[in-house]
Amino acid sequence: xxxxxxxxxxxxxxxxxxxxxxxxxxxxxxxxxxxxxxxxxxxxxxxxxxxxxxxxxxxxxxxxxxxxxxxxxxxxxxxxxxxxxxxxxxxxxxxxxxxxxxxxxxxxxxxxxxxxxxxxxxxxxxxxxxxxxxxxxxxxxxxxxxxxxxxxxxxxxxxxxxxxxxxxxxxxxxxxxxxxxxxxxxxxxxxxxxxxxxxxxxxxxxxxxxxxxxxxxxxxxxxxxxxxxxxxxxxxxxxxxxxxxxxxxxxxxxxxxxxxxxxxxxxxxxxxxxxxxxxxxxxxxxxxxxxxxxxxxxxxxxxxxxxxxxxxxxxxxxxxxxxxxxxxxxxxxxxxxxxxxxxxxxxxxxxxxxxxxxxxxxxxxxxxxxxxxxxxxxxxxxxxxxxxxxxxxxxxxxxxxxxxxxxxxxxxxxxxxxxxxxxxxxxxxxxxxxxxxxxxxxxxxxxxxxxxxxxxxxxxxxxxxxxxxxxxxxxxxxxxxxxxxxxxxxxxxxxxxxxxxxxxxxxxxxxxxxxxxxxxxxxxxxxxxxxx
Numbered sequence: 001x002x003x004x005x006x007x008x009x010x011x012x013x014x015x016x017x018x019x020x021x022x023x024x025x026x027x028x029x030x031x032x033x034x035x036x037x038x039x040x041x042x043x044x045x046x047x048x049x050x051x052x053x054x055x056x057x058x059x060x061x062x063x064x065x066x067x068x069x070x071x072x073x074x075x076x077x078x079x080x081x082x083x084x085x086x087x088x089x090x091x092x093x094x095x096x097x098x099x100x101x102x103x104x105x106x107x108x109x110x111x112x113x114x115x116x117x118x119x120x121x122x123x124x125x126x127x128x129x130x131x132x133x134x135x136x137x138x139x140x141x142x143x144x145x146x147x148x149x150x151x152x153x154x155x156x157x158x159x160x161x162x163x164x165x166x167x168x169x170x171x172x173x174x175x176x177x178x179x180x181x182x183x184x185x186x187x188x189x190x191x192x193x194x195x196x197x198x199x200x201x202x203x204x205x206x207x208x209x210x211x212x213x214x215x216x217x218x219x220x221x222x223x224x225x226x227x228x229x230x231x232x233x234x235x236x237x238x239x240x241x242x243x244x245x246x247x248x249x250x251x252x253x254x255x256x257x258x259x260x261x262x263x264x265x266x267x268x269x270x271x272x273x274x275x276x277x278x279x280x281x282x283x284x285x286x287x288x289x290x291x292x293x294x295x296x297x298x299x300x301x302x303x304x305x306x307x308x309x310x311x312x313x314x315x316x317x318x319x320x321x322x323x324x325x326x327x328x329x330x331x332x333x334x335x336x337x338x339x340x341x342x343x344x345x346x347x348x349x350x351x352x353x354x355x356x357x358x359x360x361x362x363x364x365x366x367x368x369x370x371x372x373x374x375x376x377x378x379x380x381x382x383x384x385x386x387x388x389x390x391x392x393x394x395x396x397x398x399x400x401x402x403x404x405x406x407x408x409x410x411x412x413x414x415x416x417x418x419x420x421x422x423x424x425x426x427x428x429x430x431x432x433x434x435x436x437x438x439x440x441x442x443x444x445x446x447x448x449x450x451x452x453x454x455x456x457x458x459x460x461x462x463x464x465x466x467x468x469x470x471x472x473x474x475x476x477x478x479x480x481x482x483x484x485x486x487x488x489x490x491x492x493x494x495x496x497x498x499x500x501x502x503x504x505x506x507x508x509x510x511x512x513x514x515x516x517x518x519x520x521x522x523x524x525x526x527x528x529x530x531x532x
Contacts, residue, residue, distance in 0.1 A: 002503070008049065009021075009025060009287065010022060010025045010026070010029075010046075010050065010053075011050065011056065013025060013397060014056060014060050014061050014064075019061055019063065019064065022061060022438035023064055023067055026046075026067050026068060026071065027067060028042070029042035029043070029045065029046050029071070030042060030043060030046070030068070030070075030071025030072065031071075032074060032447075032468045032469070033468070033469045033470075033471065034468055034469070034470045034471070035470070035471050035472070037352070039447050039448050039468075041089070041448050042249055043071070043072065043089055043092065043450065044450065047092035047097075050096065051092075051096060051097060053068070053110065053386075054068070054093075054104045054107050055103075055104075055107040056217075058107055058108070058110070058111040058113075061111065062116070065092065065113075066114050066116070066119065066121075069116070069119045069120075069121040069122065070121075072088060072089045072093075072121050072125070073086065073087070073088055073089075073120065073121055074086070074087040074468070075456075075463045075467070076078070076168035076440065076442055076463070077464070077466050078442055079458040079465045081471050082456040082457060082458050082459075083456065083457065084438075084455065084456055084457070084458045084460075084463070085441070085442070085452070085455060085460060086442070086454050086456050087439050087447070087448075087451045087452075087453050087454060088120075088121055088125070088451055088452050088453075088454065089123045089345065089448065089450050090121060090124060090125040090128075090450075091435045091449075091450035091451065092104075092450070093105075093125045093130070094125055094129065094430075094433070094435075094437055095430060095435075099190065099427075099430065100426075101426060102421060102429060105125075105126060105129065105411055105414065105415045105418075108122060108411065109408060109415055112408060113404075114401040114402075114403075114404020114405050114407075114408060115404060116402070117404050117407045117411060118403060118404045118407060122407075122411075123407070123424045124452065125452075126407070126411050126414060128433070128452065129414050130410060130414045131431055132432070133414075133417070133418050133421060133425070133426075134413065134414040134418050134497060135289075136148065136465070137420070137421060138413065138417050142283075142285070145282070145283065146283075148183065148186065148187045148279075149279045149280075149283065151179045151182050151183055152179070152183050152187070152275070152276065152279060153173070153276070154179045154182075155175075155176050155177075155178075155179025155180040155182070155183060156176075156179075156272050156276065157276075157497045168256070168257075173244075173254045173255055173256070174254055176244075177244045177254050177430070180242065180244065182237075183235070183356065184239050184242075187235065188232065188235040188236065191231065191232040192232065194228075195228065195229060195232060198225070199217050199219075201219075202217035202218050202219055203217065207398060208217075209221055224282070227278055227281060227282055228282070229278070230274075230278060231275060231278045234271045234274055234278070235275060237267075237271045238268060238271045238275065239477040241264040241267055241268045241271070243258075243261030243262070243264055243265055243268060244256060244261070244262035244272060246258070246264060247260060247261045249352045265384060281436075284297055285413065288406070288409060288410045288413060291304060291403060291406050291407065292408075294406035294409060294410065295399075295402035295403050295405070295406040296402075298398075298402050298405050298406055299395060299398050299399055299402050302394060302395075302398040303391050303394050303395055303398070305394075306387065306390040306391055306394050307391075309390070310387045310390070314349060317378060317379065317383070318342065318345045318346060318349065318375075319342070319374045321341070321345055321374075322338050322339075322341035322342040322344075322345050323338045323341075324371060325345075325368060325371050325372070326340070326341050328365070328367055328371075331365035331367050331368050332364050332365055332368055334359070344357075345375060348372070348375070348376060356379075413433060432467065433452065435450055435451070435452075436449050436450070437448065437449055439451050440453070441468070445477040474509060
């Protein structure tokens, strides 16, 4: 403390760019020391003085995140039946100083580093939160979502009867009408409430982002929220254009066989199709129960970008050739107009053009055949092979970090889900972890509290020496702290360096004195020769 200012040496080192000093401070704080009575560990002091240190490191010194996370792990040198004890001191990563859910997981998700999120410490505490707290609530929400999807399928397609000469029975109409009303009440209204809460929350917190100069709430920029908002708009459009409602309004009862209903059927079915696709797309969140499946889904999402680029290039190529070939209309009057050649070239690109149609072009005009052959060569050989190469490289680049991105996805859902649980359930969860109970290092060696002990295969991480620095001698508070071997070695090196510097200085001083005496003797001899 300097005057009224409290300065942290750790934060000062980070802010000034002295990351080597910050790393030394961090390693010293997270080193477990012990005398014959007590264990000493600086993790409580670190998170008490700097509860936002994870956020600070992610923003200003991400290279030190591995040092922090490594310092929260203790591995036993001893093994038993091929297993090794490991203590993860993750209390302050799970809860804050008041016992509430810590924002550390949110900060790690915002950092979006697929390598840090795969650190064993992060995996342990995020999996504990997921399996013991978040997964239960997430499963319940998805069961509700599956129920909504099943009712939506029943009301839109499962009970439809389009056989020639037959119409819907009254029972089928009542069942479809009931399913659709159920969706409007329990799906559309739920989306209205949730989106309104998020909107007012962002407006209240002034979390606004701009898109092309238009202010929008920050939550809307998440992919899942975009899908939810789109689904809400589609359900609202379906509700306003519902054929059953219009036929009821005209007095025809529960049926779609009325003029008002049939007039709106085309627009309604398009909205229903898009809503059905969005329901299935939102169901992809279930992949987070398996990291392998989730990683596969994310890889597919990454390579879709390459497919979009390919389709864009293909569209521009088709547009260029269809407008160019249409200028040769005098060669083939039967295929006059750019719109005609647009359809023809699209069919050629998709392999839907028949050999007879190619033969007609060849026999009719050579001038038209040449650009058609050029188009097929570019599309069939250049663009297609380029797409294959891009997909292969994109998959290779993305797959190495896909497990990390899959864990980031799960961590994001875990963070959102845990923030919504009740205080009672959170307190019960913390009590089940028993973070205040001390953990054993080895059998009979009761150590520090604030952690979770697990067993891992002995060959997962090789440990050749005990990482706890133990000191013997007196444990009286008045006795000085024993000097560490590293400090003694550093003192010896500094003493040796001082001696070497003294020797060098003495040598330089001796050289100067000898040089001065030599110059004096030379001057005297030259004076004598002059007098002679």
